[in-house]
Every structure is written in C-alpha cells, then in structure tokens.
Amino acid sequence: MLAYIVRRVLQFIPVALLTSVIIFVGVRLAPGDPAELLAGPDPSPQVVAAIREKLGLDQSIPLQFVLWLKGLATGDLGRSMVNGLPVSELLVQRLGATFELAIAALILSLLAGGALGIAAGMRPNSLLDRLISALTALGLSLPLFWTGILMIMFFAVQLRWFPVAGQAPLSAGPLAVLASLALPATTIAIGNAPVIARFLRNEIVEMRRSDHVRTAYAKGLPSHVIVRDYVVRNSLIPVLTVAGIILGHLIGGSAVVEIVFSWPGIGQLLVTALSNRDYSVVEGAMIVAVGAFLLANLLVDIGYGLLDPRIRSSYDK
Amino acid sequence: MAMGSSAWASARAADLTLAQGAEPISFDPTQFATGNQVFLHQFYDTLTTLDRTGVPHPGLAQSWERSADGLTVTFKLRDAKFHSGREVTADDVVFTIQRYQDPKTGANLGERMSTITGVKALDPKTVELTLSSPTPGLFDLLEAVFIQDKDAVGNIATTDAGSGPFRLGDFQPGVSFKMVRFTDYWQNDQTKLDNITVRIIPDEGAAAAALQAGEVDLLLQTSALTAKNLEGVNGIKVWHADTAPVTYYLMANTTHGPLANQLFRQAIERSIDRQTIADVVYSGAAVPTCQPWAASHWAHDAKLETECSYDLAAAADLLAKSGVSGATLTVNTAVDSYSAGSSATAQILKESLAQIGVTLNIVTYEQAQARKLLLASDFDLLLHSYTEGGNDPQFIMPSGIYGPKGRSKYSDPKYDELVAAANDTLDVDKRKALYSQISQRIIENADVMPIVDGFRELPMKTSVDGVVLDVSGFPVLAGVSVTK
Numbered sequence: 123m124l125a126y127i128v129r130r131v132l133q134f135i136p137v138a139l140l141t142s143v144i145i146f147v148g149v150r151l152a153p154g155d156p157a158e159l160l161a162g163p164d165p166s167p168q169v170v171a172a173i174r175e176k177l178g179l180d181q182s183i184p185l186q187f188v189l190w191l192k193g194l195a196t197g198d199l200g201r202s203m204v205n206g207l208p209v210s211e212l213l214v215q216r217l218g219a220t221f222e223l224a225i226a227a228l229i230l231s232l233l234a235g236g237a238l239g240i241a242a243g244m245r246p247n248s249l250l251d252r253l254i255s256a257l258t259a260l261g262l263s264l265p266l267f268w269t270g271i272l273m274i275m276f277f278a279v280q281l282r283w284f285p286v287a288g289q290a291p292l293s294a295g296p297l298a299v300l301a302s303l304a305l306p307a308t309t310i311a312i313g314n315a316p317v318i319a320r321f322l323r324n325e326i327v328e329m330r331r332s333d334h335v336r337t338a339y340a341k342g343l344p345s346h347v348i349v350r351d352y353v354v355r356n357s358l359i360p361v362l363t364v365a366g367i368i369l370g371h372l373i374g375g376s377a378v379v380e381i382v383f384s385w386p387g388i389g390q391l392l393v394t395a396l397s398n399r400d401y402s403v404v405e406g407a408m409i410v411a412v413g414a415f416l417l418a419n420l421l422v423d424i425g426y427g428l429l430d431p432r433i434r435s436s437y438d439k
Numbered sequence: 440m441a442m443g444s445s446a447w448a449s450a451r452a453a454d455l456t457l458a459q460g461a462e463p464i465s466f467d468p469t470q471f472a473t474g475n476q477v478f479l480h481q482f483y484d485t486l487t488t489l490d491r492t493g494v495p496h497p498g499l500a501q502s503w504e505r506s507a508d509g510l511t512v513t514f515k516l517r518d519a520k521f522h523s524g525r526e527v528t529a530d531d532v533v534f535t536i537q538r539y540q541d542p543k544t545g546a547n548l549g550e551r552m553s554t555i556t557g558v559k560a561l562d563p564k565t566v567e568l569t570l571s572s573p574t575p576g577l578f579d580l581l582e583a584v585f586i587q588d589k590d591a592v593g594n595i596a597t598t599d600a601g602s603g604p605f606r607l608g609d610f611q612p613g614v615s616f617k618m619v620r621f622t623d624y625w626q627n628d629q630t631k632l633d634n635i636t637v638r639i640i641p642d643e644g645a646a647a648a649a650l651q652a653g654e655v656d657l658l659l660q661t662s663a664l665t666a667k668n669l670e671g672v673n674g675i676k677v678w679h680a681d682t683a684p685v686t687y688y689l690m691a692n693t694t695h696g697p698l699a700n701q702l703f704r705q706a707i708e709r710s711i712d713r714q715t716i717a718d719v720v721y722s723g724a725a726v727p728t729c730q731p732w733a734a735s736h737w738a739h740d741a742k743l744e745t746e747c748s749y750d751l752a753a754a755a756d757l758l759a760k761s762g763v764s765g766a767t768l769t770v771n772t773a774v775d776s777y778s779a780g781s782s783a784t785a786q787i788l789k790e791s792l793a794q795i796g797v798t799l800n801i802v803t804y805e806q807a808q809a810r811k812l813l814l815a816s817d818f819d820l821l822l823h824s825y826t827e828g829g830n831d832p833q834f835i836m837p838s839g840i841y842g843p844k845g846r847s848k849y850s851d852p853k854y855d856e857l858v859a860a861a862n863d864t865l866d867v868d869k870r871k872a873l874y875s876q877i878s879q880r881i882i883e884n885a886d887v888m889p890i891v892d893g894f895r896e897l898p899m900k901t902s903v904d905g906v907v908l909d910v911s912g913f914p915v916l917a918g919v920s921v922t923k
Contacts, residue, residue: 154807158814162471162547163777163825164839169549170814172542205465205596215612271644279652286649287640288614384640386613394462399807 130420137416138409142194145408146187149401155179156203156399177203190405199409200402204395209406212391217410219289220387223380224372226303227310232365235315239322239361240354246327254323258316270309270382277305287384306383310376314368321364325357359429366422373418374411453633455903455921457657458640458649462613465596468585469539469546471911473776477637477659480915481618482522483585483601486514486532486566487578489910491682493737493831495578499527499586499602499625500566509573509865516564519625521588522599522606529560534589536568550844551580551834572862575870576831583911604630604917613639630917631905650675650898656921657899657906659914662779663724666896677898679724683829683912684733684892687716687725687780688840689770689788690821693849693886698768698819702761704885707820708747709754710791717891719787720780725891730878731828731835733892737867738832738874746882755795767798770820773809781822784890816846828892829910832874833862840887847886854880 157173158165174180178189193200199209242254278286283301290302329335330353338348377389384390388407395403426433461474468475468483486500500514519527536558539546546552554577557569570577591600599607604624608617618635621627638655640646647665649655651672658665670677689711691698698704713727729747732738758764770788772781782803789799799820804812812818827835839846843855854877861873881887897906902922907915 152807154809154811157545158810159807160470161545162549164549165545165814166542166550166839166844167814169542169545173545176543207596212612219613267642271642271648274645274648279648282652286652286654287642287645288638289611291611291614382642382645384614384638384642384645386611386639390613390641397806398464 127420127424130423134413134416138412141412142191142405142409143187145405145412146190147183149396149399149404150183150186152399154399156401159398160204190402194409199406202395202400202403204398204400204403209402212403213388213406213410216386216388216391216407219385220373220380220389222289223303223306223310223376223385223387224369226307227314227372227376228365228369230307230311231314231318231368234311235318236322236361238315238319240326240349242319243323243326243330243353243357244349246323251323254319258319261312261316264312266309266313266376266378267382269312270306270379273305273309274382287382289385306379306385309383310372310379317364317368318361322357322361325360326353329353329357355429359426362422362425362429366418366425367415369421370415370418373414453631453921454636455632455634455657455916455919456636456638456655457659458638458646458655459659460639460641460643460646461660462639463616466599466607467592467595468587468601469544469548471547471583471913473660474639476913478599478605478607478618479585479913480909481603481605481635481917482599482607483587483603484519484527485583485585486581489578489582493579493910495581499532510570512568512570512577513561514566514568516566517625519602520623521591521602522621523588523591524623525588525590527586527588527602528563529566530563531589532566532586533558533560534592535584535587538587538592539584548580548583549838552584554580554833573865574833575862575865576833579831579834579910582909583913605632605635608634615639631920632916635916647898650900653900656903657897659897661896661898663722663893663896666724666898667722669898674901675898676901677896678906680895680897680908680912681735682733683826683908683910684726684894685779685824685826685912686728686731686733686828686892687721687784687822687824687890689888689890690818690823690840690845690847691886691888692816692818692820693847694816695819696768697761697763697766700761700763701883701885702757703763703766705883706754706757706761706795707792707797708882708885708888709750709757710788710795710797711747711888711890712749712787712791713747713890714749716780716784716787720783721891721893724896725893728889728892729882731841731881731887731889732832732874733828736829736832738871738878740875740878743875743878743882746879747888749791751791751794754791758795758797765796765798767800768792768819769800769802770822771809771812771818772801772803772822773806774803775806775809777824778809778822779824779893784822813846816848821846824893826912829912831910832870832877841881845887849884849886851880851884854884 157170157177157179160173161170201208202212238254242251245251274286277283284304285302290298335352338352377393380387380390388410392407459477463474464470464472468479485498487495487498489495499516499519501517503512503514505512521527536555538544539548540552554571554574555568556571559567561567588600604621605618606621608619610616615636615638620630620633640649643661643665646658647669650658666677669675691704693699717725717727726734730739770785772778772785785801792799825840857873857877861870864870905919909915
C-alpha cells in the first residue's frame with residue numbers, strides 16, 4: 123500500500139511540471155499585462171515601462187519561466203504582482219477557507235446524495251424514485267449563482283436565519299462559523315448531491331440484481347444486513363470516484379459560490395488575480411487546483427482499497 | 440434562531456459597516472483602484488482639503504503662502520502624528536511627493552504630478568513646492584496626495600502608513616478589514632465613528648441583500664439599477680451624489696479611415712442620443728453632457744449643450760457634406776468598471792448610426808485586453824470613462840483623453856494654446872471664459888465626445904448620515920453618524 127502511494131506521488135511530478143508550463147505560458151498569452159492595469163486609468167508609456175521592469179516582465183518569457191521554476195523548486199511561488207505579498211502566504215490565507223467550505227459541502231452532498239440515492243435505488247420506478255429523479259434533475263439544472271442568491275433572499279433576508287455573505291472567523295464562535303457556512307455549503311450541495319444520488323441509485327439497482335445479493339436473500343439473511351453489507355457498501359466504489367472529483371473541484375475553488383457568498387477562498391482569489399493579470403498568483407492558485415485534483419484522486423484510490431479487499435491486495439503486487 | 444445575522448458584525452452606535460465589491464489591492468494611497476478608495480481619506484491625511492465651492496482649507500498644512508509669481512508655495516505643517524506614533528515632518532511630505540513622482544511607484548495621479556517641479560523641506564515643519572506654472576488646480580491635486588510615513592511605507596501591502604482619522608484594525612483578507620478611530624488624530628474631536636468595518640461582497644445582489652438584512656449600513660459601490668431597486672425599501676434610502684461624476688465618453692481614433700474627417704465625426708456626435716442613454720443605460724442616474732465637466736461644475740457653459748444635441752437630420756446633413764458613404768466602424772466596449780454600460784450605450788448608438796447609413800460593429804473586451812487596446816489607441820471608436828469630471832479643469836485637460844497626448848491622436852494647436860492660457864492664470868473669470876472656448880473646440884473637433892455624467896448612488900440605512908465624497912469621488916467618512 124505504501125509503495126503504491128509513493129508511486130502515485132512520484133507520478134505527480136511530471137504532471138505538475140507539464141501543468142506548470144501550460145499555466146505559465148497560458149496566462150502570459152492572454153492579452154494585457156499587470157503593469158498596464160496597475161498604472162491606473164491614464165498612465166504614460168514611461169510609467170507602464172517602469173512598472174514592467176519592476177515586476178520583471180521586461181525579461182523574455184523563457185527566462186521568466188526558468189526563474190519561476192527555480193523558485194518553485196525551493197518552494198518559493200514568488201510574490202503577487204499587484205500587492206507584493208508572497209503568493210504562498212496568500213494561498214495559505216485562502217486555502218483554510220476553501221477547505222472549510224469544501225469539506226462542509228462534501229459532507230452535505232454525501233449525506234443528502236447518499237440518502238436520496240439509497241431511497242431511490244431500493245425502490246426503482248416507484249413514485250418515490252420518480253420524485254427523487256425529478257428533484258435531482260432540478261438540482262443539476264439550477265445555476266449555482268441563482269440558487270445562491272435565492273438562498274440568500276429567503277434564508278438571510280426574509281427569515282434572517284443565516285448571514286448573507288462572508289466567512290465568520292473562528293473567534294466568532296462555533297455557532298457563527300456554522301451559520302456562515304450553512305448557505306454556501308448547501309448551495310454547493312444542491313448542485314453536487316444529485317450527481318451522487320444518481321450514481322448511487324443506478325449502482326444499487328444494478329447491485330440488487332446481482333448474483334451475490336440474490337444468494338444472500340436465498341440464504342435468508344435479514345434485509346437490512348443485505349442492504350448495508352451487500353448492496354450499499356459495494357455500490358460505494360463509483361460514488362467514491364465521483365466524491366473525489368467533487369472534492370478536487372471544490373478545493374480548486376468553487377469560484378461562483380465563493381463570489382456570491384463573499385467566501386474568501388482560492389476560487390475568489392483566482393478570479394480576482396486573473397482579472398488583474400496577477401501572473402504569480404494565478405500560477406500559484408492553479409498549481410493548488412491541479413494539486414487538489416491529484417490529491418483527491420490519490421485519496422480515492424486509497425479509499426478503494428479500504429472498501430474493496432480485492433483492490434487492497436492488488437496494491438501489494 | 441437568528442444565529443448568524445450580524446453574529447460577528449459590529450453593533451455599536453458609533454460603528455459603521457459598509458460593503459464594497461472590490462478588495463483593496465494594498466493600503467498604498469498612490470493606487471486609486473476601486474477597492475482602495477474607501478481607505479484613502481480615512482487612513483491618510485492631505486496637506487489641504489477642498490470644500491464644495493473649491494476653496495482650500497487647512498489639513499496637515501495649517502497655513503501656506505504663494506510667491507508673487509505664483510510659482511512657489513510654502514506650507515507650514517501643524518503638529519500631527521502618524522499612526523506609528525511618530526511626528527509628521529516636512530521630510531515625510533518630500534518623501535511622499537517624490538514617491539508619487541517616481542514612475543516605478545505607478546501612482547495613479549498620472550502626469551498631474553509633473554506640475555510640481557521641486558519639493559524641499561526648509562525646516563522640520565516647513566515645505567516648499569516649486570511649480571511649472573501657477574497651477575490653478577494645485578489644491579485640487581493636493582487633495583489626492585496622501586501624506587505617508589516614510590518609515591512605514593515598506594509594509595504598505597498589509598498595513599497603512601498614514602496619519603488620518605482612522606488606523607487599520609483587524610484585516611481578514613477577502614472578507615473584511617476594520618478602520619479604528621485614531622485617538623491621536625489632530626482633529627479627533629471631529630471624528631464621529633469609533634470603527635468602520637469594510638466588508639468585501641463581490642456580488643452586487645448579495646451586497647444589496649446584506650443591506651436589506653441589516654448586516655451592513657451602506658453600499659459604497661453599486662450600479663444605478665441596484666440603487667433604483669433599493670429605493671423605497673423600508674429602512675433604506677439612496678443618496679444621489681451631485682459632485683464627482685464619472686464622465687462616460689465616446690472617443691474616435693482620428694487616424695482610422697473616415698474618422699480622420701471632422702465632418703464625419705461631427706455626424707457621429709449628432710447621432711448620440713444622450714438622453715436615452717442617460718435614462719436607459721444609467722437608469723436616470725446620469726445627466727447628458729458634451730463638455731468635459733459636469734453641469735454642476737463652474738467651468739460648464741450651459742449654452743454650448745445645444746450644439747451637440749441629438750439630431751439625426753443634422754447628422755445626415757453633416758455626413759453628406761463629409762463625402763463619406765457606407766462607412767463601417769467598430770466600437771470597443773468592455774466589461775471593466777471604467778466601461779460600465781458601454782455595451783448598452785453601443786447598442787443605442789448602433790441604432791442611431793444605422794439610420795444615417797453608418798454600420799457599427801460592437802466588440803466587447805475583458806479588463807486587461809480592453810486596457811491594452813486603449814493604451815495602444817487600437818480602436819476605431821471607444822466607449823470609456825474618466826473620474827476627473829469633478830476636478831479642476833486643469834487636471835481633466837492634459838490627460839490621455841483630451842489634447843495633444845490624447846488617444847484620439849488629434850492635433851489642434853488652437854486648443855493647445857487655449858489650455859496653456861487657462862493653466863497660466865489664477866483668475867477664475869478668465870479661466871471660465873477660456874474653458875468655454877475649450878469646450879467649444881472639443882465639440883467642434885468631435886474626437887472626444889462626452890456622453891453623460893454618471894453620478895454615484897449610495898444606498899444606505901436611513902440611520903446613516905454625513906457621507907461625503909471629495910472632488911475625485913473618494914469617500915470621507917470621519918463625519919458619518921449612525922443612529923442605531
């Protein structure tokens with residue numbers, strides 16, 4: 123198992139290198155640069171040139187790339203071109219918020235998606251199944267920003283149960299932290315729980331038709347044991363894949379939800395940095411996003427092993 | 440169960456919570472980015488301040504004297520402290536002005552600072568400025584020169600370096616920052632608030648909801664449409680600012696095809712339906728104009744406004760005289776804050792121009808690309824804006840918009856002569872007459888065509904009073920009171 127993990131981590135290096143080239147070149151190919159934006163609305167060419175020089179943008183792109191890569195190798199992601207702060211500091215500030223929201227949203231998505239998926243899968247083609255199918259279709263088709271605004275208008279403005287926007291600091295107490303998490307996490311869950319529900323429902327339907335389940339029933343095992351140990355557990359593997367992808371997305375930053383709810387995460391940072399052409403911050407945030415995907419995949423693979431002994435034993439081969 | 444609402448927001452009577460969409464890019468007052476404007480007059484003080492009639496009043500400078508030729512001004516500084524606890528000295532003023540002038544700083548005052556040709560400290564409390572011309576707009580300029588603590592500027596990305604009525608308190612990047620009353624401020628008795636919490640709410644709908652839910656007291660940056668929707672909501676009022684407009688304009692690149700033809704440009708000028716644009720695009724929060732300054736500005740000449748009125752018959756006549764036919768042009772619009780409403784304005788213009796046989800293609804760019812094309816004058820027509828409309832005309836004229844350095848690439852020696860004469864006198868009546876002639880030439884040249892002056896709309900709780908905007912539109916909040 124350990125060897126497998128090490129192998130997967132080593133695979134990360136070429137992927138990260140290739141991604142870094144794509145990110146580095148991609149962001150510089152976009153028209154416009156930070157110097158033109160920083161110089162204010164009405165700059166002289168001399169001011170733009172001076173800022174470009176200060177930011178090192180007067181050097182050739184290959185040289186800039188080498189310098190950046192050199193920094194990266196020593197864990198230095200450079201400094202923001204807009205405010206001069208270390209990128210790693212900015213990312214650390216934002217990662218906490220993103221993690222908090224991602225974990226809360228994933229838990230909600232798994233709970234809601236899991237409950238709906240099991241309920242629908244155990245009674246295929248019933249009225250309940252159709253109702254859940256309609257609900258999940260609705261959840262999938264609602265744009266997140268619209269759901270978010272709707273949640274705000276109803277739960278924050280009308281009922282005043284939760285704050286409209288922003289992340290409560292830990293010092294505000296657990297209740298305030300949970301309250302500030304509730305609406306953005308639920309908004310994300312409304313978009314993601316249907317995916318989990320649908321996967322789980324289809325897996326369960328398939329699983330219930332499988333030979334080992336039929337055998338279990340024939341053996342006279344109690345129904346709840348069959349559902350728990352034979353149907354649901356075996357149906358969780360594809361769900362885990364989906365959950366891993368969702369988690370990767372969320373840690374990469376759920377930009378739309380972060381903007382609607384003023385959540386100070388990586389997604390919001392990335393959008394602002396892109397708009398300001400803050401190259402170093404874009405590069406840093408993208409590396410985090412890519413790293414999150416790779417990490418989520420790794421966790422999924424480890425999770426497979428935990429759920430399925432056959433996969434676990436194959437790791438050691 | 441109202442566990443979240445205002446759970447961590449301030450609730451004291453002397454506290455104000457406001458929301459804005461953009462985060463400060465740093466606490467550097469040389470950068471006037473949208474997210475920075477909220478702290479400028481709060482963290483920093485200026486040598487002088489201007490009242491609504493344009494009369495300068497003492498700030499960090501308690502008095503000043505101008506030499507007989509008007510080219511030297513000597514300022515006497517008062518006893519005041521920076522937030523670091525250090526006394527404000529003439530060296531700090533010299534440092535600040537030189538910092539604004541250093542191209543590497545990228546100060547957003549642009550070329551305005553070039554009017555100051557020398558600055559020196561005569562003693563720890565006396566500063567002398569040398570000017571290239573009498574600079575009638577000097578005090579207007581000084582209201583945007585925020586004096587900085589030379590020893591604290593190194594950390595300006597994360598903390599302030601000022602001597603203003605508030606200092607930086609808690610800072611939660613991406614979420615909020617607090618401005619806390621500076622008790623050693625030289626006129627602390629005039630400060631009504633103890634704390635100002637600035638919450639960053641990028642989504643305008645969410646910001647409006649936060650005001651409705653009572654989580655914030657004031658929205659600092661919002662569109663006219665959102666303000667209109669909030670007007671009449673219980674407990675909310677909308678303050679319609681009547682100074683410091685944003686002037687939206689159409690610029691023609693006079694080196695591009697038929698746009699080199701003055702009569703053709705004049706035909707475009709008469710095809711701009713300014714009133715419809717003001718009503719539809721800016722939800723009535725704008726006033727049509729064809730002069731560089733707003734109708735409320737002393738330099739504005741009301742009788743000139745008829746010379747650019749919407750008249751398609753006159754436009755068709757001018758087009759015929761120009762000899763241009765079947766022209767196709769492209770107008771650059773953008774989604775950045777300088778181009779608010781530009782796409783909708785372009786649509787209205789397109790309709791009008793189609794009626795006189797001119798085809799207009801509309802292309803919309805995002806912020807960085809729009810800026811690149813603007814700086815390179817890479818456009819036929821451009822819809823953009825400037826925020827200097829409330830400033831002294833001296834600082835509207837020599838920008839990259841009007842005049843010899845303008846991106847329309849138009850040259851008019853007579854215009855340049857008039858501008859030089861206006862910059863060379865302190866006599867207001869003479870200046871008024873000169874600026875009327877300048878406006879006349881701008882209308883005739885039709886290379887830059889002001890369309891409307893958009894005025895800020897600030898939705899706030901009815902309990903909030905005393906919000907002031909300076910000539911540049913930067914908020915001054917020390918005098919704000921909140922009745923809870």
